[in-house]
Amino acid sequence: MSGSHDHEHGHEDHHDHEHGSELSEMQLRVRALETILTEKGYVDPAALDSIIETYETKIGPHIGAQVVARAWVDADFKTALIADASKAIARLGLQQKVGDHLIAVENTPATHNMIVCTLCSCYPWDLLGLPPAWYKSTPYRARTVKEPRKVLADFGVTLPDETKVRVWDSTAETRFIVLPMRPAATEGWSEEKLASLVTRDSMIGTGFPKAANEVAA
Template identity: 80%
Template sequence: MPDKHEPHDDHHHDHHHDHHGHGSELSEMQLRVRALETVLTEKGYVDPASLDRIVEAYETRIGPHIGARVVARAWADPAFKQKLLEDASRAIETMGLKQKVGDHLVAVENTPTTHNMIVCTLCSCYPWDVLGLPPVWYKSTPYRSRSVKEPRTVLADFGVTLPADTTIRVWDSTAETRFIVLPMRPDGTDGWSEERLAALVTRDSMIGTGLAKTAAEANAGAGA
């Protein structure tokens, strides 16, 4: 990985931040967005129906389904995985996908000894093209600050508990460089098709705040 993309390792950060105010901040953010949408609509600058179509596209057609396809291809095809880790932007173009957001996409791989997380400490840069709309919490100040300072605690908040000897690397996105996490392939999925594998990939697993679904979870969902 090039030096300019050096991550933050968890053992460098041992400060703790209070959780208070998280909910109120998100509520204020949502109110501001709604107010702005109302003003723009009333002035005739935007069409609410068009906004709905854009949101629907990013939620259901663009991402995170595209990212899941990319991860599934990497799990199933070692050659593609190598290309993805070398240059993710070029690799996804071989799948007929072309990034429109950001200049460069970098894929970082989770392993049994290393877990990666994505954050944008200065704003909310995010790989929209492959992950769709960013979750509200990704933009919040608590996530942006605490992920760098206490990533293990943040992961625990998301229900992810890792072995104590697992290194956690936090990658700081920018407008020029954005990241996608390549989660570990779940056990018991040998011989699965790419379509079936993609169903295991969650948005949070590609941000690093979650893990891919297990084979058992997928089978349980299919039988529901």
């Protein structure tokens, strides 16, 4: 059963490139593993390429960022998104494959939303890609419900004392996406440029979008 808990209180690693190669150490390891599995007949190269293409172009945080950017510039779409996110994203030609229902929750100066899955790691991967490792960790799943402000502090997020933190618990049937507040000084920006401000963590509630001065002019 989906639900929320109201609380009134108040990474990517970089690897040096191998000499003479543009691939990182991790990429080289992945390539080697792919080669071994393909040679042993465990992996169909065509199927592997299809999976990689899907995650690079059809699934990932950039898809959710497009949804957020549209909501920032289109009031009617934002209303529809809050009312029924599953139907709203279908209007954008996005097909929801995970969970029966998607719910969008809006951050405001009065309320900050966070997403967790206390039972396992249910996550809207069709919009946000694969969940980060910390989202699936026991400490995050347990502490977010009990002490959300402390968890936010661990992520470097501080909120005014008057801002309420609301935690939403995902299930196999219901997933959530946070609609973060639009950064200041972005009036007149295109959807594409606005989408570049949206981070994965801002759509989970453990981060903010980038500031306007953090993207190229």
